[in-house]
Amino acid sequence: MFKALILIDNEAVDYSLDLIExxxxLVGDETACIYGLKINSKQNVRGLDVVIQIDTPGIQTKDSRVMTDIIEEVHQQYQFDSIIILATEFGRMVAPRLAMRLQVGLVADITDIVVDKQGRKLVRPAFSGNIMASIVCESSPIMASVHPNVFHRKPSEKEPEVIEFIPNKLKASTIEVLEVLTSDENGIDIREAEVIVSAGAGFTQPIAELQPLANQLAGAVAVSKQLVDKKKAPRKIQVGQSGKTVSPKLYLALGIYGSTQHIEGLKNVKDIISVNTDLGAPMNYLANMVVHGDAATFAEKLKNKLEGSSQNG
Structure with a gap:
């Protein structure tokens, strides 16, 4: 039986459970036993076969070194065939540490899995997102990290078996959390938005000018990697392989060329409207509707049209 471990991120439980998919x-037609590792969390989880629960006071769950020690000890006892970690900022610190500790490879930011006669292939963007690489893992356990919202589990009411685990080699953390800062912004997380107004290098106006349009559409503003690299927008609203993966009902792509890196951030999007002066842009071939023209001009006219409609209504 194929045994796999998922690290449950206490701040992203739903996205962690999506790793069940x-x-x-990964196992294809084989039988799998899926374990979830929960540390100092009372949140309910469903769909797993087994939950390894650690309720030990004083564990510094923000310390990637402590987390690595815990997962290594759990693995030594259960000998997993695969360990999958959510690629949050914290997960990106834990996954490579653990891979080095276990002396195995790590396939980061996978977007797909193919199982055929050659084996299990983990697919991820390579060469700045210009190609997709299929990587066969010959070491065990198979380790991978996955962006939130890339995979989606099927609904399940299955209650897992719970196993209490007490670490024997737990080291004290040298990290002390002095303050936790939270954003005072009320914006919608682009991963949860049903409508996204997204700007690329072809959008020449300040990104802030798109917020009124997004508000009218009850959506969120997002950007491509180029605008983040140019310091015109924060990374937290970036769509793409190195940003966030989104699944809106409507994606309004304003001046976005549509590189593989960006397209990998779009999953299960219902409708795409692409506005671009370049008719040969790859994004146009994915879109349900293409508007040939300047993205900033289109956004302004659409905003004015919606404002007029709301006033007349």
Whole structure:
């Protein structure tokens, strides 16, 4: 039986449970036992076969070194065939540490899984997102990290078996959390938005000018990697392989060329409207509707049209 471990991120439980789908694709027709590792969390989880619960006071769950020690000890006892970690900022620190500790490879930011006669292939963008690489993992356990919202588990009411685990080699953390700063912004997380107004290098106006349009559409503003690299927008609203993966009902792409890196951030999007002066842009071939023209001009006219409609209504 194929045994797999998922690290449950206490701040992203739903996205962590989506990794169940990663395991299902990884094993194909084989039988799998999917474990979830929860540390100092009372949140309910469903869909797993087994939950390894650690309730030990004083564990510094923000310390990637402590987390690595815990997962290594759990693995030593259960000997997993695969360990999958959510690629949050914290997960990106834990995954490579653990891979080095276990002396195995790590396939980061996977977007797909293919199982065929050659074996289990983990697919991820390579060469700045210009190609997709299929990587066969010959070491065990198979380790991978996955962006939130890339895979989606099937609904399940299955209650897992719970196993209490007490670490024997737990070291004290040297990290002390002095203050936790939270954003005072009321914006919608682009991963949760049903409508996204997204700007690329072809959008020449300040990104802030798109917020009124997004508000009218009850949506959120996003950007491509080029605007983040140019310091015109924060990374937290970036769509793409190195940003966030989104699944809106409507994606309004304003001046976005549509590189592989960006397209990998779009999953299960219902409708795409692409506005671009370049008719040969790859984004146009994915879109349900293409508008040939300046993205900033289109956004302004659409905003004015919606404002007029609301006033007349």
């Amino acid at each position: 990663v395991i299902h694709r």
